[in-house]
Amino acid sequence: MSRGKYYLTTPIYYPSDKLHIGHTYTTVAADALARFKRAAGYDVMFLTGTDEHGQKIEKVAQEKGLKPKEYLDGMIEDIKKLWATMEISYDQFIRTTDEDHEKRVQAIAQKMYDKGDIYKGHYEGWYCTPCESFWTEAQLSDGCCPDCGRPVEKTQEEAYFFKLSKYQDRLRDLLSNGEFLLPESRAKEMISNFIDPGLDDLCITRTSFDWGIKAPFDEKHIIYVWLDALSNYITALGYPDSPEKYEKFWPADVHLVGKEIVRFHTIIWPAMLMSLEQPLPKMVFGHGWLLFDGGKMSKSKGNVVDPVVLIERYGVDALKYFLLREYSFGHDGNFNNEVLLNRLNSDLANDLGNLVSRTVAMVLKYNGGVLELPKVKTEFDDSLSELAVSTGAAVEERMDRLDFGNALESIWKVVRRTNKYIDETMPWVLAKDEDQKDKLNSVLYNLSESIRIISVMIKPFMPHTAAKIWDQLGIVEGESTTWESAATFGIIKEGTKVKKAPPLFPRIDVSKELDALSAATAQEDEEEASEPYKPEITLDDFEKLDLRVAEIVKAEKHPKADKLLVLQLKLGQETRQIVSGIAKDFKCEDLIGKKIVIIANLKPVKLRGVESNGMLLAADDAQGIGLVTVDVADGSLVR
Ligand code: MSP
Helix, strand or coil: CCCCEEEEEEEEECCCCCCCHHHHHHHHHHHHHHHHHHHCCCEEEEEEEECCCCHHHHHHHHHCCCCHHHHHHHHHHHHHHHHHHCCCCCCEEEECCCHHHHHHHHHHHHHHHHCCCEEEEEEEEEEECCCCEEECHHHCECCECCCCCCECEEEEEEEEEECHHHHHHHHHHHHHCCCCEECHHHHHHHHHHHHCCCCCCEECEECCCCCCCEECCEEEEEECHHHHHHCHHHHCCCCCCCHHHHHHHCCCCEEEEEHHHHHHHHHHHHHHHHHHCCCCCCCEEEECCEEECCEECCHHHCCCCCHHHHHHHHCHHHHHHHHHHHCCCCCCEEECHHHHHHHHHHHHHHHHHHHHHHHHHHHHHHHCCECCCCCCCCCCHHHHHHHHHHHHHHHHHHHHCCCHHHHHHHHHHHHHHHHHHHHHHCHHHHCCCHHHHHHHHHHHHHHHHHHHHHHHHHCCCCHHHHHHHHHHHCCCCCHHHCCHHHHCCCCCCCCCECCCCCCCCCCCCHHHHHHHHHHHHHHHHHHHHCCCCCCCCCHHHHHCCCEEEEEEEEEEECCCCCCCEEEEEEECCEEEEEEECCCCCCCHHHHCCCEEEEECCCCCEEECCEEECCEECEEEECCEEEECECCCCCCCEEC
């Protein structure tokens, strides 16, 4: 019988880059929760998807010489492949470029507009002409465009605004109720950082780019990506035109999100729903980040961890277990290969793997592989069975708080208790005495039964491992593997036959494996580093470039920007100045005398007030920037 509905969501991912292990973290957690709720008897709807509009996507596609949709289709295929590899059990995958979603977002915006919650105003920002991008003051880097380092101009554009300020008081109440946003510390942060200083109305349209959904009340305007993206949680259910699924599943039981997007989900999103007069999600959980050596993982830092490499080496169950067990979901945690390998060895190979293989080996050795119902009791039986049957409820209570780490820890308490039961009962001693045969068989049964309960409880986290254990214990999936069956001791039937199998988790030689792992990662990086080629050009296109050899005669720091150097160059008889963003990688004195290649006919620009007459050629990889140098006379043409 169903215990009711349960609707959970992950954020929808930006397909602007390959997803790394940090992204998979939210989804792995959501998957375990979805599987757990299904097992516990809920009618689950698990939604994930991709956030495909906006300037960034438009730009990435353009750089690759593709139309946005062409680029996106390839990326989405990869993301779906990754979720298939990770065995993510989502029920629906929404793309914000789905026609239904686009139409529904327009209906949502129109409703908010009709209500009088959207009005026309002016958006003020900094504009980078070459990149066609708007930036806020805070986004600028040294006062320049954070993307290209060029100067920006203060600009205004006509835009529509959502009356976020109108919902300020209701949002404060919501955030203070102790249930809506977890962990609670994040709710306090939202109130003191955003509600207390007073909410500004939110700019919700742009006219500076095209890749997005048109505002229905003014087609010159594109709807702001966050309004588009947040709506996915209800458009996926058919809101507003196809209410059946919506009425069944909305409001969401939980939105799982990373901490940096909590603000959007707990201020903008509920305010949108208030404007639409719809119920609010029951809970938003803002989880911490997986850090790498203390910093955020990012492709530009070259520290991204590819989950596929780890799955290939250790299996999907091991990776999922590690992510959920090692880190406390609400807090940041440092990812590190050594911590991963040690955890796999201690919890999976030693504690769980050994328990199963020792038990199966003893049943085979001492009773021909056959389990018999207990005929006698040992003094250790009650404490074992009591702990085993009571743990399911503890797991359930922890899962409801999204406390994955402690849910797993409570299961591992049973694993360790069962291992201890072997030491306490010493089956190898009982086996030496024919009179102890019944006691020995009872012990073997209790061990197997305890493992059965463990396997039922780990199934939402590690479905393959659970299935492998059932196979070894001779159990068929069914009555003896339901979630409820974990609350009863003594379900395995008389005469059940166990089966020997390879170890569930082979022990890892940590130091050897660390080397192998870095070699595998380096190879991946190399394969990945190859950028796709740009679209074809003709010789005439190339001839337009005036490439020259120039000798650097002077180099100094830019007076206003840390990233820039001002270089004086000699090109034959001529001298000229260029400004270049290489300050991080080169010392001024090391550059003198280098013969570099520059584009000599590039239109001059001022970079933070200093004129630049050309651009040098360079290439970069994870180690840094390398200049293109040649050993011929300065002033020579490069062709
Ligand atoms: N598209 C928006 C979400 C819109 S939801 C209506 C977005 N996408 S994202 O791809 O940048 O991030 C998606 C999720 O991945 C976020 O929850 C984010 O916190 C998570 N992670 C990305 N890197 C992460 C880590 N290193 N660690 C943990 N999670 C992180 O934001």
